[in-house]
Amino acid sequence: MSHASGSCRxxxxxLGFLISFLAACVCVSAHEIRPAxxxxxxxxxxxxxxLWRTPILSGMRLPVLLKFSDGIKPVTEQMxxxxxxxxxxxxxxxxxGELAGQRIDFVGLQATITDVLVRVSWLDGRKATxxxxxxxxxxxLSDRQAAWQLAKTYTTLGIEHILxxxxxxxxxxxxxxxxxxxxxxIKTITAFTVAxxxxxxxxxxGYAWVPADPLNAAIALSIxxxxxxxxxxxxxxxxxxxxxxWIVAFAFGLLHGFGFASGLTAVGLPSSDIPLALLAxxxxxxxxxxxxxxxxLLLHRALRALQFDPPRWASYAPGYLVGSLGAFWTxxxxxxxx
Amino acid sequence: xxxxxxxxxxxxxxxxxxVVQFPEAAFAHVEGEAVSGFFSxxxxxxxxxxxxxxxxxxxxxxxxxxxxxxxxxPIAFPIAMAAGGMLGLLGIPVPWVEIGIAVxxxxxxxxxxTNMRLSLAxxxxxxxxxxxxxxxxxxxxxxxRADAVLYSLGFVVATGLLHALGIGVGAVDKLPxxxxxxxxxxxxxxxxxxxxxxxxxx
Amino acid sequence: MRRSxxxxxxxxxxxxPTPSHAHLVNSGxxxxxxxxxxxxxxxxxxxGLVTLxxxxxxQGAEAGRLLVIxxxxxxxxxxxxxxxxxxxxxxxxxxxxxxxxxxxxxxxALELKTSSTVAAVAAAVxxxxxxxxxxxxxxxxxxxxxxxxxxxxxAAVLAVTVLVSALIISYTAFSFRVVQRVLGxxxxxxxLLSLGWIVGSGGNLAG
Numbered sequence: 001m002s003h004a005s006g007s008c009r010x011x012x013x014x015l016g017f018l019i020s021f022l023a024a025c026v027c028v029s030a031h032e033i034r035p036a037x038x039x040x041x042x043x044x045x046x047x048x049x050x051l052w053r054t055p056i057l058s059g060m061r062l063p064v065l066l067k068f069s070d071g072i073k074p075v076t077e078q079m080x081x082x083x084x085x086x087x088x089x090x091x092x093x094x095x096x097g098e099l100a101g102q103r104i105d106f107v108g109l110q111a112t113i114t115d116v117l118v119r120v121s122w123l124d125g126r127k128a129t130x131x132x133x134x135x136x137x138x139x140x141l142s143d144r145q146a147a148w149q150l151a152k153t154y155t156t157l158g159i160e161h162i163l164x165x166x167x168x169x170x171x172x173x174x175x176x177x178x179x180x181x182x183x184x185x186i187k188t189i190t191a192f193t194v195a196x197x198x199x200x201x202x203x204x205x206g207y208a209w210v211p212a213d214p215l216n217a218a219i220a221l222s223i224x225x226x227x228x229x230x231x232x233x234x235x236x237x238x239x240x241x242x243x244x245x246w247i248v249a250f251a252f253g254l255l256h257g258f259g260f261a262s263g264l265t266a267v268g269l270p271s272s273d274i275p276l277a278l279l280a281x282x283x284x285x286x287x288x289x290x291x292x293x294x295x296x297l298l299l300h301r302a303l304r305a306l307q308f309d310p311p312r313w314a315s316y317a318p319g320y321l322v323g324s325l326g327a328f329w330t331x332x333x334x335x336x337x338x
Numbered sequence: 339x340x341x342x343x344x345x346x347x348x349x350x351x352x353x354x355x356x357v358v359q360f361p362e363a364a365f366a367h368v369e370g371e372a373v374s375g376f377f378s379x380x381x382x383x384x385x386x387x388x389x390x391x392x393x394x395x396x397x398x399x400x401x402x403x404x405x406x407x408x409x410x411x412p413i414a415f416p417i418a419m420a421a422g423g424m425l426g427l428l429g430i431p432v433p434w435v436e437i438g439i440a441v442x443x444x445x446x447x448x449x450x451x452t453n454m455r456l457s458l459a460x461x462x463x464x465x466x467x468x469x470x471x472x473x474x475x476x477x478x479x480x481x482x483r484a485d486a487v488l489y490s491l492g493f494v495v496a497t498g499l500l501h502a503l504g505i506g507v508g509a510v511d512k513l514p515x516x517x518x519x520x521x522x523x524x525x526x527x528x529x530x531x532x533x534x535x536x537x538x539x540x
Numbered sequence: 541m542r543r544s545x546x547x548x549x550x551x552x553x554x555x556x557p558t559p560s561h562a563h564l565v566n567s568g569x570x571x572x573x574x575x576x577x578x579x580x581x582x583x584x585x586x587x588g589l590v591t592l593x594x595x596x597x598x599q600g601a602e603a604g605r606l607l608v609i610x611x612x613x614x615x616x617x618x619x620x621x622x623x624x625x626x627x628x629x630x631x632x633x634x635x636x637x638x639x640x641x642x643x644x645x646x647x648x649a650l651e652l653k654t655s656s657t658v659a660a661v662a663a664a665v666x667x668x669x670x671x672x673x674x675x676x677x678x679x680x681x682x683x684x685x686x687x688x689x690x691x692x693x694x695a696a697v698l699a700v701t702v703l704v705s706a707l708i709i710s711y712t713a714f715s716f717r718v719v720q721r722v723l724g725x726x727x728x729x730x731x732l733l734s735l736g737w738i739v740g741s742g743g744n745l746a747g
Contacts, residue, residue: 414725477733
């Protein structure tokens, strides 16, 4: 869509604006959001195992306290274990009546940006998974869960993951800069989607596994790679990537899929319905990605309608951003390997 | 082409009617409290038949007069109505409001029934005065609330949709015998207005 | 058909603030998106911004370009002041914002023509007013996340001005101009009613 020929520079300028804002945001609040996790398993008539895992963010514990309804009492000492990135607390609770319908408050959650994934399983095999968000920091336990609710939970999670995944979005921006037509754009984005769906599925179902640190470095490298191609495009040169962007999108898409999978497994999957959760998460990722692509396209067209004539440096900004951030992350994440 | 046009207008009318009639039901799943301001605003103008009648009649009359009145009247009406509403909210009295509202339906009904073609210079002020009465009546009924902007917006949009409903129904004008049907509708508005006038005195 | 679709889009843009929250909504995506969402869900801010865009862009492409550049900057500067002021809400600003709607909406409804300089000044002044109010709200809602949230809001402001002004500049058909004028009239009417409300309640609802 946007070759660096004069008429299309406006679109590139727009991308520059947008990305600068995003970059500013990411620089200020650069951290992955990892949800907290509460698991409640029935072990006896009225007894339940409780596992409460909270992330440690830059050395800080999550300032959130669990508060059960009045009747519920702990029957064992609380056991606590601190890992490198999270704290795990365990104990056993006893509920006077049915646990369903009881309420759990997450005191302090509203002051954070952390979500809590709550999973409850009963001895008879019933399971329920639900998200608690800072906007409504409590949950009423339910012993039934409709499939659509599970799907909704994981779709939202997928949307969040892609919209917070700045590196994935930047890769998509890079792809959008180097494609030459709408047809090529559709083909490229589809290839990226298919590829990352494949590896997301394989990794989540346990058929494939990639260690996290090299993976992150490789994803950064894929962005740097696109930066190089953008420069090639500016110089009027051509390359295999510029002629067939979809093949490159597919190849690197396989890589990004592993990245999505790590996001999904960090949250955990409901053992009851892994395929549904996976599908919903994948759909969420695609919704987020599509919305992002459409927004960029819309703004690109709109800026062209406004007939901006930006200076040369401004039209190069998005390309530079893709390249330099790609390079920066590649170095940073490679150093983390050692 | 003309037929298609009429069909599209009628379709739009149907949608408008549906939105105005069943707002709460249609959007019940959206966060309740937050939306309530918009929808209570949206449903206020349709709370009284005297108001509904007059606003639809403005649309009908616009359709009968054709462009530019067709679209100028729905631009003028909301502003004057809001000005009346503001006076009502501020507690500034306007005389003969109840009678004015009933008279507005009667006059508009008569204009449609007799197919009177007033010039814009007369039609616009006339409609704006009616709008002022209607707005004032609403304004005095409203109590302070936190979501004032949303409520106002809903209120204005509902008014616009009622005009659109009138314009949509007025599209029958393009059909054979449509003009007669439209004038008959004007008669209906006239009857309704008379009923409300009697009510205003009783 | 395309025209009517655009009209619907514009109408949706005006009607979108349906689910409103007085406070910062938690998007679950961190302060940047919270800030962007804040604009979309604050009726006064969004309606004001769309009306300002309608007004400026109907003065032509040059005015549209100025709008797109000036408004976000003014919004950011005034928003930064708002974030750092100790105010919790201002009667005067609330009245000014409602008055803005009346003024700009009325101009759109009457299809008043002016120079692009005037449009740019309007963008600076009214963008600043809206931005200040928005900054105060951001701070009131979340004292920690205000800077990033402000940047998020400004990004959304940029997107809205770009989209609305491009829409208006691209579609000059008569029926689309009528839609524009009707929307202007609705904005002015909303502003008048809000004025009545704010003044009538003695400022208790300001902010």
